[in-house]
Amino acid sequence: MSFSAKPQQHSVSATIASLGEIKAMPASKEKVTQLMRYARSPQVIYTNELKHLMEDALNYISEENKPESVAPVITVLSIIEINLGNLEEAQLQAKKAEVYLPKLSGRYAVGLASDLTRIYTRSGDLDKAMFYNGKLESLTKDQPEFIIPRVLNLRNRINLELRKGENKNLQPIYKLALKLAKDSKNEELIRDTRFAYAQVLLSTQNEKEAFEIIKELIPDLDNTLIDRKAAFFEILAKNYKDVGDYKNAFVFYKKIYNLPESPSQQRSIALANMILSSFELKDYDNYDEYFRALKKYQDNYSTIIALKTRKLAEGKYYEAVRKPNMALKTYLTGYQIKHFTGKAPREDIAFQLAIAGIYADDNESKLAKTHVNIAEVLIKKNTVPIPLK
Structure with missing residues (x-):
């Protein structure tokens, strides 16, 4: 998932011309502007035709010799190359764009650093991606007008650190990103920053920490498009x-x-x-x-936990509809299930307690005690959830 800042995008309200309409326009700054809007819009379709039009736009705009006009066209051309599968060509274009960064300031520098971070991330050069991510941080730090691109860049930093296996830095970067998002008073930015980090936590198997974040976002989950x-x-x-x-x-x-x-x-x-x-x-x-x-x-599940959960549910159903013999048979079968994916101590404890309960209801106190003892041994040997302790 990409969270790159795109400060050069036009507002959603701006009309995006179709590629056919743009192609029919005479060479002009307006044609370049419309092409850039299209190439940065969600409805863009990456084709060789778009690439050739962007190359023509670059030739036209280069005559102005204005870094703030030329650099973004080069980076968009690089992004098109990435989406066409031409990674080497994409990096060559990015190198051409890099020379313009020292010549730019303000939003133009922020936009170029953001694009370069995005390009090198997607083309697999993580060292360069980290470099330009750091450049963007220095350009936006303590600059209130760039608080949103700074938050997006910090979120990108988390993904880069994750890809490089540097997990120790994830939490402090997230805390800074969330603080800045809150300072911006942009509710969508705050929510998306939390969602983004929760997904990182899932990737690093930190389910408990993810739970603490996700439960605060419950009102937004149903209506949010997330992966x-x-x-x-x-x-x-x-x-x-x-x-x-x-x-x-x-x-x-x-x-x-x-x-x-x-x-x-x-x-x-x-x-x-x-x-x-x-x-x-x-x-x-x-x-x-x-x-x-x-x-x-x-019931051809791929994990031991899934296999046993299914059997446990079937047993509980039989208990509820007052078929204790069927329930007992199901519990005993479920407890005996073996699988190459390992063990399921939580489910095995639940099976033993359920078996004990059926024997107790049938006044088989000795058998009930036997299965309670088995459950207690399993509880001592394993970390189990609160309800089973």
Whole structure:
């Protein structure tokens, strides 16, 4: 995900001409302006025709010999080359643009440093990307008019540090970016900065820290276009489940199930967890519906946790509909499942406690005690969520 600043973009309200309309225009500054607007707009389609038009624009604007006019055309040409798969040519164009940076100041320098950071990031030269990211930080630091591009640049820095494996710097950079975003009083910038860092935390397996950020963003999650919405919902659901908040856990497992982009395995495990959460809440109104939906999914899951979660949910369903023998058989089968992906101590503890509960209800106190003891041994050997302690 890219968070590059684009200070040279025109406002959304500016009319973006089509490439055909631009092509028909005579050579002029207006044609160059319209071409730049198109090339930097979300609807741009990268083609060789666009590349040739931009080369013509560069030849035309170079006659002015104004660095602030020439440099952005070169960097846009470089970005077009990247999107056409011509990485070496993209870097050659970037090198041409670099010589203009000392000749620029203010928003022109900020725009060029931002573009160069973006180009070298996307073309894989992380050292140069870091260099121009640092240049952009020095250009925007303590400059209130550049607070937004500075925040975006700091967010880029986090991604660069992550790609280079320098994880120790991530949190302080994020804290600075968030402070500046808050200083800007731009609510969208604040929200997107939090989302961006939460995604970084997921990439570094810091789920607990991600949860603390994501739960503050719950009102925005449904209406926000983000790449990892399902992953965010899963973090929320899992962490609420871990602390015994089954009501909220159910809410977010249901959101995962209803997301069109959720793959079938993720949807089926969300259903299994909806059954488990409903059992804890003693809310069985839709149990038959959930169970029928779950049975439509195959159980060839790729992890031991998914396999056992499915069996645990089936057992809870049988308990709820008063079929203890079926529940017991399902729990015993689930506990015995082995898989090359490792172990699932949380689920095994839940199986043993569930088995003990059925034996206790059937006045088999000795057998119940045996399975409670097995659960206690597993609890001592493993770090488990609050509800299982």
